[in-house]
Structure formats: C-alpha cells, structure tokens
Amino acid sequence: MPRxxxxxxxxxxxxxxxxWGFFLYGFGPVVPLLRDEQGTSAAVAGLHxxxxxxxxxxxxxxxxxxxxxxxxxxxxxxxxAGVATGVAALGLLQPLPATIAAVAVIATFGMMVISGIxxxxxxxxxxxxxxxxxxxxxxxxxxxILAPLVIGASVDAGHG
Numbered sequence: 807m808p809r810x811x812x813x814x815x816x817x818x819x820x821x822x823x824x825x826w827g828f829f830l831y832g833f834g835p836v837v838p839l840l841r842d843e844q845g846t847s848a849a850v851a852g853l854h855x856x857x858x859x860x861x862x863x864x865x866x867x868x869x870x871x872x873x874x875x876x877x878x879x880x881x882x883x884x885x886x887a888g889v890a891t892g893v894a895a896l897g898l899l900q901p902l903p904a905t906i907a908a909v910a911v912i913a914t915f916g917m918m919v920i921s922g923i924x925x926x927x928x929x930x931x932x933x934x935x936x937x938x939x940x941x942x943x944x945x946x947x948x949x950x951i952l953a954p955l956v957i958g959a960s961v962d963a964g965h966g
Contacts, residue, residue, distance in 0.1 A: 808933035815930055816938060822886060823923050823942045824949035826916050829893060831950030833858070833909075835957045836896075844902050853902075857909035864910070865917025872918060873925070882922035888915025 810816075833854075841851035865885075872881040892912035896905055927942060928935040 808937075810931060810934040810937040810941070812938075812941075816927070819882075819923050819927055819930075820942050820945040822882060822919060824945045825886065826889065826919050827946030827948070827950035828953045829889065829912065829916065830953075831947075832953030832957050835954045839957075839961065840905055843900065844905070846902060850902065853906055854909045857906040858913040861910035861913025861915075862917045865914040866921065868914065869918045869921035873922065878922050878926050878929075882919055882926065885915040885918030885922060888912075889919065891915075 837851050837854055838848075840846075840854065841848060844851070869881060869885075872884060876884065889912050892908050892915065895908035896912065899905055899908060923942060924939065927938045931938040
C-alpha cells in the first residue's frame with residue numbers, strides 16, 4: 807500500500823473541504839430558523855433544499871470548463887469565493903426567493919470545490935490518493951460536526 811505524504815497542498819485541500827463540510831452540515835439546522843424568520847411552512851422552507859439540488863447540478867457542469875480556463879487550483883478558489891459570497895447573502899437577505907437563490911449559489915460553487923478537490927488530490931497523490939480522499943472526507947465530516955454546535959450556541963446566545 808502506498809504511503810501518503812501530507813504536504814502543504816494536502817493540508818490546504820483538507821481545510822478547503824472542511825469549510826464546505828461546515829456549511830453543508832450546518833445548513834439543516836438553519837432551515838427551521840429561516841422558516842421562522844420568513845414565516846413560511848416547512849414545505850416552503852424545504853425549497854431551500856431544491857435550491858441546493860439545482861446549484862449542485864450547475865456546479866457539476868461548470869467545474870470542468872472553469873478548470874480548463876483557469877486551472878484546477880484557481881477554480882477551487884473561485885468556488886470558495888462563491889460559497890463565501892453565497893453564505894454572506896444567505897445571512898444578510900431575508901426574502902424567501904433571495905435565500906433560495908443564495909443557497910443555489912452556495913451549492914453551485916460548493917460543487918466546484920468538491921469536484922476540484924477530488925481531482926487535485928488524485929493528481930497530487932497518485933497511488934496514495936484513496937487515503938488522501940478518505941482523510942479529506944474525514945476532515946469534511948469533522949468540521950461538519952462542529953457546525954450544528956456553533957449554530958446552536960449562536961442561537962442560544964441570542965444571535966439567531
């Protein structure tokens with residue numbers, strides 16, 4: 807079995823995927839808060855999940871052209887910038903159509919991050935890629951576990 811050597815690139819990629827995991831795992835606990843804030847039903851608030859699905863499809867289609875044009879690394883950074891922009895919009899905007907659009911933007915760029923990370927780790931680690939991909943997904947899940955705790959603490963502190 808090939809030995810995995812973790813270098814700066816590997817740790818950076820783990821951190822990048824961890825940021826996505828933080829959003830993804832934190833999104834579920836945020837939907838009821840959005841529902842309460844917007845005064846909608848659970849079914850209508852569930853449209854945010856449809857926004858994620860639409861965005862994921864778009865992001866999957868956009869990564870390859872973006873990577874060809876910009877390069878894999880810059881395409882990942884573009885994805886992270888898009889996720890950050892979408893998260894800011896989700897936090898600042900209140901109308902239902904705006905928050906659904908923000909979630910679609912987040913998912914579009916988040917899928918670009920995921921696609922890029924898988925490709926870069928595979929190319930960077932060659933035969934050690936399966937171990938690197940497993941560790942990257944563990945980092946994603948580890949950061950994701952923190953998200954509901956942070957959201958709960960924030961709501962408990964009155965910042966909900």
